[in-house]
Amino acid sequence: MPSEANCSIRKATEDDVGLILAFVRELAEYERLSHEVVADETALRRSLFGTPCYAEVLIGEYNDQPVAFALFFHNLSTFLGRPGIYLEDLYVKPDFRGKGIGRKMLVHLANLAIGRGCGRLEWSVLDWNEPAIRFYKGLGAVPMDQWTVFRLTGEALDRLAEE
Amino acid sequence: MPSEANCSIRKATEDDVGLILAFVRELAEYERLSHEVVADETALRRSLFGTPCYAEVLIGEYNDQPVAFALFFHNLSTFLGRPGIYLEDLYVKPDFRGKGIGRKMLVHLANLAIGRGCGRLEWSVLDWNEPAIRFYKGLGAVPMDQWTVFRLTGEALDRLAEE
Numbered sequence: 001m002p003s004e005a006n007c008s009i010r011k012a013t014e015d016d017v018g019l020i021l022a023f024v025r026e027l028a029e030y031e032r033l034s035h036e037v038v039a040d041e042t043a044l045r046r047s048l049f050g051t052p053c054y055a056e057v058l059i060g061e062y063n064d065q066p067v068a069f070a071l072f073f074h075n076l077s078t079f080l081g082r083p084g085i086y087l088e089d090l091y092v093k094p095d096f097r098g099k100g101i102g103r104k105m106l107v108h109l110a111n112l113a114i115g116r117g118c119g120r121l122e123w124s125v126l127d128w129n130e131p132a133i134r135f136y137k138g139l140g141a142v143p144m145d146q147w148t149v150f151r152l153t154g155e156a157l158d159r160l161a162e163e
Numbered sequence: 164m165p166s167e168a169n170c171s172i173r174k175a176t177e178d179d180v181g182l183i184l185a186f187v188r189e190l191a192e193y194e195r196l197s198h199e200v201v202a203d204e205t206a207l208r209r210s211l212f213g214t215p216c217y218a219e220v221l222i223g224e225y226n227d228q229p230v231a232f233a234l235f236f237h238n239l240s241t242f243l244g245r246p247g248i249y250l251e252d253l254y255v256k257p258d259f260r261g262k263g264i265g266r267k268m269l270v271h272l273a274n275l276a277i278g279r280g281c282g283r284l285e286w287s288v289l290d291w292n293e294p295a296i297r298f299y300k301g302l303g304a305v306p307m308d309q310w311t312v313f314r315l316t317g318e319a320l321d322r323l324a325e326e
Contacts, residue, residue: 082210
């Protein structure tokens, strides 16, 4: 894959907040979830570069142009007794897919995970996203089919807190 | 629920590591996943009370006896631009279920989430655990049915890192 030579990965800085938000919006559009995006630059800056900060971001560049991002944080497996890396978002702009950028970012994250003593690299996939599912299974990732995430948010979260 | 008066919740300390590991093992047994538990006290102490620490733990007591635990960490929603709380483990010893202890721990976590500016409280449930699913739906939690977690671990993780 000769085009990989043109790919590089760097850690995002606070100057990238606008870029990251644009990527988040593009990803949401691809996931048909644009109606759920309420984040703005202020909130994202605070969450990513405030104290505490809640996630780290990598920017993928192709010929020095930012075309991809990966946003991740640590989780903890009590069964392993060790942290893991949870990849919240991985996005490559459509015109730059198939060039090995997404794979290169996952390789980078796998190395980060091992270097930090993590036992797992995990992420979530929408069930209809078959190209992604094929790609992830090809890496040896295993779908945790028997588990479902439950989410409490908005008024239901407020109501429980008031009990 | 008069028995609730006997329940209290406290933050775990390093002295609780043995207790937490015992709870983790009991939870794994209930989940039919005991074969996956490789954590020991050393690993758990480092992950929970080292620098960095990767999660926080609450202990639920009934008549001053520890009978439950909740282990959680922060995630980040890029759609909200805000952190959330992810509840990795919630466990109440079988003899102490039905006394409102689990619910009280969730109320505590909902308050923590709101107090820390989090937009969501999330956790995962095994699909066959119908009593838990009924309980969580009753709280207003929504199953994220269309998402599946993919996990890369062990040799597959090593292999990707070496690319």
